[in-house]
Amino acid sequence: MTATLSPDVTMQELLQALPGAQRALFRLHHIGGCASCGFRPDETLAEVCARNDALDPVAVLAQIELACAEDARMLMEPRDAAVAVHDGGARLLDIRTREEFDAVHLPQSQHFTQDLLQAIMAGWPKDDLLILIDHQGARSLDAAAYFAGHGFTNVRGLRGGIDAWSLEVDPTLPRYTVE
Secondary structure, eight states: OTOOTTTTTTTHHHHHHTTTTHHHHHHHHHSSSSSSOOOOOSHHHHHHHHHHOOOOHHHHHHHHHHHHHHHHTTTHHHHHHHHHHHHTTTEEEEOOOOOHHSSOOOOOEEOOOOOHHHHHHHHSSSTTEEEEEEESSSSSHHHHHHHTTTTTTEEEEEHHHHHHHHHHHHHOOOOOOOO
């Protein structure tokens, strides 16, 4: 268990320390994914566990930390992704909005649409390396988990998103902010 985290940590502090905590709580215990199972930022983990089947907050915190470590393994460093793309061993799927994609994207990437989703599910090999790109790496893990849940065995999120790619791989790629 992380030394600074305890069952008395507020949910806001927990999510700041472990951004994947909400995804883990929802996946493991159906907590925090919708209005009926949500929590307040000022609630402690112990309080949330108490009103959700009296879960053991120490065990839940350990589960969250383990899930966050698993999330980290689903991320791919931009330089490693660039090598995989260069070698022809990866598909890049850009999950940002159409506007973001039109503003700047990697030439090898495909913009994620409903039609493309249908094509992916119907015919893409599930063991091919699929690298998901977002703006700064915040949403790619959710998308990676979605694809993994549908049987894709080699799906990764780009750590830091296209922003990190522009800093670490291709500095000519424009950076942007979303307002």
